[in-house]
Amino acid sequence: MNYRLTTSLLTSALILGIAGCAKPPAADAPSPQAAATHAAALPAKPPISKFKAYTQRFDGQTLLTQGHATGHVGDVFFTHWKDGGEASFKLDEQGNFMIDWIGGDYNYVGGPGWESGDRNRVIGYRLDEDSGASYATLYGWGYDKTMDPADPAHLVEYYIVQRWAREPGQGGEQGVTFTSNGVEYTTYRTVRTQKPSINNTATFYQYWSRPKEQMPLGVDHKIIFADHVKAWEASGWKLPDLDNFDASDDPTYQVFAIEVFLVENSGTAAGRVWDAGK
Template identity: 65%
Template sequence: MKASHLRTGALALSFSMLWACSGQNDTEAQAQQRLEPVVDQSATKITKFKAYTQRYTEDTVLTQNHATGHVGEFFFTHWKDGGTTTLDLKINGEFSVEWTEGGYNYVGGPGWHYGDENRVIAYRFDADSGANYITLYGWGYDKDMPKDDPAHLVEYYILQRWITDPTNNGDAGISFESNGVEYITYRTIREEKPSINSTSTFYQYWSKPLTQRELGKEYQIVFADHVKAWEQSGWILPDMNNFDASDDPTYQVMAVEVFNPAYDGVGAGKVWDAGIK
């Protein structure tokens, strides 16, 4: 976990320790520190979000409208504004999303509670009944940028499979190759829509491959290549490693998204960090 996760809590802890140790020599201060319990600051801070449920140690199924948390070592997001979509999560990164027809939007899947530019994401999809998007999905947020600048909050997608073309009304950027796959970048804007920071106006960055990924095969997404391509398009991704937003952390997940589905369906697969499997 990066040091920026510990900003507020660690600073407060540091100041209190300096005050408490002001009358001690170094040996006494070090002994006192060893007796202090170690606090997981990230676990403390992540509970500030109302949707965060808990850290599950066993496989679980999510059915509520908005839930985030951890299953084993994987963070998950599960968000819908209607319908009866469920997210079935295993502690080893396997998951399935089952949806029913209706007029609503859903997005969810497992991953990590922060984005990491150096992460290589590995995945395999075994079922897809027609999700609008199968995608690496996440957010960046900079609370210090002006809120009227859409670049302060960015929702990003690295598409792998889709039935809806999200780029028709977007600004095209550049074409580039990553891990043997050719992509094109696009940018769109969302005005006063739900986000990890309440209702906001924000940009969406897209990487769309020329061909869709097949089911039943393992793939890797080299995230750094996409961050670089967005930058070369003139689009900077804000901080992906913070708890500053109001509703969720700046997570990064392998997601299934459906909206206004015309029929029932399922998307199922597995995700893992390519450097850890």
């Protein structure tokens, strides 16, 4: 992800707007006024004080079109971020989502999930539509503030890619091949040097797991995250803390994300995400 979280974007996140897009929300979606009133009336979930953008909570189907927004729809956490262009994110309390984008020279990443990572989480998802996203992926961050910031291992951005239009882990170091839930994956590691991240501008690693074949649409899938952590560690790549608010700009969230960047064509990705370990 080309992560450019700036002060202005955080400010816009605090002034959350719910707007229309090419595909209108369902008839029972809340009005902007009702959603704003509801968000103000409900307590934050979770009660995070450091990252004001994360104190938003909405009820019912919610449509996001602004530059940056994070929070909860019911109990479902979400992140929605773009550095330009036109992309929108619709989400309900059951984890059903739809992301629409218009092609152009920009980066978008968004999706439903959890406000912190969990090494033992089992993620369930189903994609019913994907018309060319750069990546459909489990996505998140790990961060250890006690480690030397000059060591790229102190901050890790990870991808367990399920579908792609761009080559995952391109130009990176190859690790191991392993099987998880009947799917064969290969690990890769790349490095980002002095790039924007959840902790300001930093040098950090990206860990990748790429399946041998792209996962089909219209089918329920499971991602057993612990298997990928073990495979990365078998490659000698340690994953730092997944559950903290220590970074400067964002906590270490974990979401099923749709990422699009430098896309020529417009498209849609739609499906559902849930905790398959319960």
